[in-house]
Amino acid sequence: MLKIARENLPALFAAIADTAALYLPIRKGAVNYAQWSDGADVDLDTLKTIASPKDFFLPQSETLYTAALAGNKIQLEAEPFVDEPFVVFGVKGCDVRGIEILDKVYLSDPVDRFYEARREKGTIVSMACAEPQATCFCKSFGVDAANPAGDVVTWMADGNLFWEAQTEKGKKLTEMLSNLLTSAERSPVSSQQKDIRQKIDTLPYSVGLPLDQFKSERLLELFDAPQWDSLYRTCLACGTCTFICPTCQCYDIKDFNTGTCVKRYRCWDSCMYSDFTLMAHGNPRKTQKERFRQRFMHKLVYYPDKNDGEYSCVGCGRCVNKCPASLNIVKVIKSLGVNADV
Amino acid sequence: MQEQMRIRAKELLTGGAVQRVLGWKKGDFPYNPEPAFFTTECELDDLVYDRFCAANLSGYMVEANKEDGKTLVFLKPCDTYSFNQLTKEHRVSRDKAWIIGVGCEGNAAVEEMQETGLLERCKVCTKTEHKVFDELIGEDVKTREEGDRFEQVSDIEKMPPDERFDFWQGQLSRCIRCNACRNVCPACNCRKCVFDSGKYDTEQKANVTTFEEQMFHIIRAYHVAGRCTDCSECSRVCPQGIDLHLLNRKVIKDVNELYGEFQAGNDVETPGPLTDYDADSDADPSVVYERG
Amino acid sequence: MCKTPDLLIPQIGVITDIRTETPDVKTFKIIGADGKKPFDHMPGQCAMLSVPGVGEAMFSITSSPTNDDGLLFSIKQCGTLTDYLHAMEVGSEVTIRGPYGNAFPVDTVLPGQNLLIIAGGIGLAPVGSVVRYVFDNRDQYGSVDILYGSRSMEDLVFFEEIEKTWRTQPDTKVHLTIDRAQSEWDGHVGFVPDYLKELSFSTDKTALVCGPPIMIKFTLDALLGLGFKKEQVFTTLELRMKCGIGKCGRCNIGSKYICKDGPVFRCDEIDALPDEY
Numbered sequence: 001m002l003k004i005a006r007e008n009l010p011a012l013f014a015a016i017a018d019t020a021a022l023y024l025p026i027r028k029g030a031v032n033y034a035q036w037s038d039g040a041d042v043d044l045d046t047l048k049t050i051a052s053p054k055d056f057f058l059p060q061s062e063t064l065y066t067a068a069l070a071g072n073k074i075q076l077e078a079e080p081f082v083d084e085p086f087v088v089f090g091v092k093g094c095d096v097r098g099i100e101i102l103d104k105v106y107l108s109d110p111v112d113r114f115y116e117a118r119r120e121k122g123t124i125v126s127m128a129c130a131e132p133q134a135t136c137f138c139k140s141f142g143v144d145a146a147n148p149a150g151d152v153v154t155w156m157a158d159g160n161l162f163w164e165a166q167t168e169k170g171k172k173l174t175e176m177l178s179n180l181l182t183s184a185e186r187s188p189v190s191s192q193q194k195d196i197r198q199k200i201d202t203l204p205y206s207v208g209l210p211l212d213q214f215k216s217e218r219l220l221e222l223f224d225a226p227q228w229d230s231l232y233r234t235c236l237a238c239g240t241c242t243f244i245c246p247t248c249q250c251y252d253i254k255d256f257n258t259g260t261c262v263k264r265y266r267c268w269d270s271c272m273y274s275d276f277t278l279m280a281h282g283n284p285r286k287t288q289k290e291r292f293r294q295r296f297m298h299k300l301v302y303y304p305d306k307n308d309g310e311y312s313c314v315g316c317g318r319c320v321n322k323c324p325a326s327l328n329i330v331k332v333i334k335s336l337g338v339n340a341d342v
Numbered sequence: 343m344q345e346q347m348r349i350r351a352k353e354l355l356t357g358g359a360v361q362r363v364l365g366w367k368k369g370d371f372p373y374n375p376e377p378a379f380f381t382t383e384c385e386l387d388d389l390v391y392d393r394f395c396a397a398n399l400s401g402y403m404v405e406a407n408k409e410d411g412k413t414l415v416f417l418k419p420c421d422t423y424s425f426n427q428l429t430k431e432h433r434v435s436r437d438k439a440w441i442i443g444v445g446c447e448g449n450a451a452v453e454e455m456q457e458t459g460l461l462e463r464c465k466v467c468t469k470t471e472h473k474v475f476d477e478l479i480g481e482d483v484k485t486r487e488e489g490d491r492f493e494q495v496s497d498i499e500k501m502p503p504d505e506r507f508d509f510w511q512g513q514l515s516r517c518i519r520c521n522a523c524r525n526v527c528p529a530c531n532c533r534k535c536v537f538d539s540g541k542y543d544t545e546q547k548a549n550v551t552t553f554e555e556q557m558f559h560i561i562r563a564y565h566v567a568g569r570c571t572d573c574s575e576c577s578r579v580c581p582q583g584i585d586l587h588l589l590n591r592k593v594i595k596d597v598n599e600l601y602g603e604f605q606a607g608n609d610v611e612t613p614g615p616l617t618d619y620d621a622d623s624d625a626d627p628s629v630v631y632e633r634g
Numbered sequence: 635m636c637k638t639p640d641l642l643i644p645q646i647g648v649i650t651d652i653r654t655e656t657p658d659v660k661t662f663k664i665i666g667a668d669g670k671k672p673f674d675h676m677p678g679q680c681a682m683l684s685v686p687g688v689g690e691a692m693f694s695i696t697s698s699p700t701n702d703d704g705l706l707f708s709i710k711q712c713g714t715l716t717d718y719l720h721a722m723e724v725g726s727e728v729t730i731r732g733p734y735g736n737a738f739p740v741d742t743v744l745p746g747q748n749l750l751i752i753a754g755g756i757g758l759a760p761v762g763s764v765v766r767y768v769f770d771n772r773d774q775y776g777s778v779d780i781l782y783g784s785r786s787m788e789d790l791v792f793f794e795e796i797e798k799t800w801r802t803q804p805d806t807k808v809h810l811t812i813d814r815a816q817s818e819w820d821g822h823v824g825f826v827p828d829y830l831k832e833l834s835f836s837t838d839k840t841a842l843v844c845g846p847p848i849m850i851k852f853t854l855d856a857l858l859g860l861g862f863k864k865e866q867v868f869t870t871l872e873l874r875m876k877c878g879i880g881k882c883g884r885c886n887i888g889s890k891y892i893c894k895d896g897p898v899f900r901c902d903e904i905d906a907l908p909d910e911y
Contacts (some may be wrong), residue, residue: 014877030516030583047607048454050582051518060518067686072726074686078643100535110879113640134371134455204370219888223908233378234402238522240581253642253876255687262686266642269882275538277884279874280713282886285911297908298883304871305889319452324579325397326369326376334370 002163002174003184005138009161012180014038014168016087019176020123023056023091025049033088036265044090044156047133048318057118060100060243061267064253068261087173088126092161093148094138094316096126097134098246100149101314104307105249115228119243123169126150126195129137130157134318137205137330143314157192205320205330210337211311214300222301223293227335232292234325239270241319241328247299247312250276296332343445343480344391350442350479352383354414360440366395373452377402379413385496391416396449396461398575400424403434412438418446419482420469423530423571423607429474431569431612433531436474443472445480458633462528463574463587468546473608480582491572495591514559516582523559523576523586525576529566529606536561563589568597571607600625641879644684644729647672650704652724655791656784658711659898660720661696661754665704665731668883672730675699677740677763678870678898681732682701682767682878683707685722689715692849692875692893695733696759698766708759708791734878735897738764738868747840748776752853754826754845755784758791759814760870760897761844778803779835783826809833827852830860837861847911854901864901871904871911872898887911 004012013036016022026034027043036042068075088239091099126148128185131138138145151170155162163181165174174181200206214222220287242248252269255262269276271294277285285291303312319328348378351363367378368388375390377397398421406413422443428434448464450457464485472478498506524530526535537558563570572594576586597604601615601624651663664683666672674683676696684690691713697706711720719728736746738761749768753761768775780800784790790810801808811822811829823828826849841862843853850869857867873885873892880894888907890896 074727111643233379237526238520238525240520240522243518243520251867257687277874322581324526326374
């Protein structure tokens, strides 16, 4: 276990930024991950950035290749893979799990090379959640906010940042920073961990979500559940939940004509949008009910069905905070989780 | 008051005067009641009304209007302006709505379950009177503080261009193009939005972030010019906390200055300032403010 | 550093032949920029064809895997990209990536079986690959019945090949039908599912069905009516796709991605899927 005094963090950030692009929560009107530069308003106290850090691995928009057309000939130039190292600092346990969930999609056969390159070049420094909030329900999804995954895990306690490498990549970063980090006792971390876990046990969503009702065997039953008829009714069909979600993973592929060439790019898409499945001859998801259902069935039934029962939700609570109509996955779980036999 | 609303809604629903009730339903937390349609008497036990019921329900009436029979809708004073505007645009019909105007004590701004004071729109509230209703329940509480709603717009107007550009870039660069502002906006009621068209590079998702920063919100503000009631739902729902209402207020301020004071949704008869141009008395359409 | 290009990056394909099949269907032969077949495939698999700036879409490969000199795509004109493709000339380049999806079980389930191949309209394109593969390996399969229908005589794709090559194969029967009578047509008139009932095939066959969704639905009903079991019937599903590799999240029905887990499904497998296609 290593540590650095909180007031020395700017030096730590500068040292990291010397060798890699450093991204961390910065307050610019709102708190989001952004690239660190000297004088940036770093905010490590706000628990949740508005958008999740998935952007660093699956950017909201990225060019795949550029096509130049000359007569009836086409020249293609694939976009190079990310080749520069970068560090994402301060990632909470739920968001690290979010990236692991994306891994199961993008690193499974056939591997997405753009994503893979970013995962290889990116080092994740996670941070335990000293002050979990009422909308957090990571524990329901098996995330330990007191001991997050990541290449390096950190804890902010007693005016120090405690630091522990967990992977080879994390060890490399740690070595590079060895002159700034000093060795430390584990006890402040242990006591914070105990404190965090106690706090989490008192949170309203942390225990008792009826997740056991969401299993592959009930796929058709859940799909046809009458609750959907009312659950979706006031959904505005916006993409807020999708775009702030650390696990939403769907994308669109589109062309952007620059005037001289065509950039084929991919960008996040939302199953909440009406054109998501629109085809020339119709739409298999005709109303918002089907679109709304798709999003939650994907997270709670379809994804687990393909991934050994693991849910595609990390309990970060962003949708609880941000849905304009106060709809969210917890309401869906509670409504659908009512055991039909009871 | 909430009890009175439940009782009245049950009466109207069971009596058959209305087929459904559009109100706010109790959430898991005090701060997150959700807009909801109620169709049975027992569901109405979950109807709530308090300062957290900020959602403007009039936009949902566009969908309710397509269903059979009447919909009982609870509207706060400022929400009734949106309903009037929708009526004027023939997107809802007055006779398919049973409007109960509910008194408003101002809505709470909420951040992570914490009440952080009044919503900005309530601090500058001028819409304290229900403009359309069948009946009223409850009293209004004055929430307006000192200062007027155009103050911040005036401040921005006074900025040098570079500073003003930086201000807006700082705001709009946070946009993730989730469309919450557009989808919640009662004035954004086009059947097919231009931004959903696959024909242009404007469709729903970003190809370049500069589009969001420079075009999307400005086009939207212009499209609702003269029709925006200043309900500020756009700012309330923006996940990134972008002060979108300032764009609309700038347009409202300009419209007021050029064409005379106008409040969209004040009634259903007065033609909109941009649809009722008079060459003799109105400002020259080519008028462009001197740029600082 | 990984240098393998991403699967979303296509290769250049050159159109080396264009055959007009019907007023709105053309068959395109595509080879790689190196003059060779872009990739190997199995019958039923698809590929993403694209013209940058116009669009990209999934098309089934209609040639047989045994055909070495290129890939054939029979494409119906029904949108921006297909309009554009139809206006293209021999020598033009497109982009191509694939093969995607699963295939009809031509080497596992079907050998030794009697085959009943049923198609409607452009639905003959995917099963056409099966037909050609079967005829190139004729001794491995039992009897072959092909039931194919279209709106009109003019809309029957591969007509010449059917008459000259398919009909003359050993132990093979071809049953053609068109929706409405035409003076020059002396064959059967009526919809595919009705003709299927009339022909009253024995159930000692494995059926492969492909066509518009509504035709598939009624054909399945007719097959079950004849006593076929769902386990004996294979068909294809189609939804909007973008990536073709089970990542973009668009073409799922339940937990199956049509692009990766499909497009070919055995009919009893479809029963286990939610009704959303």
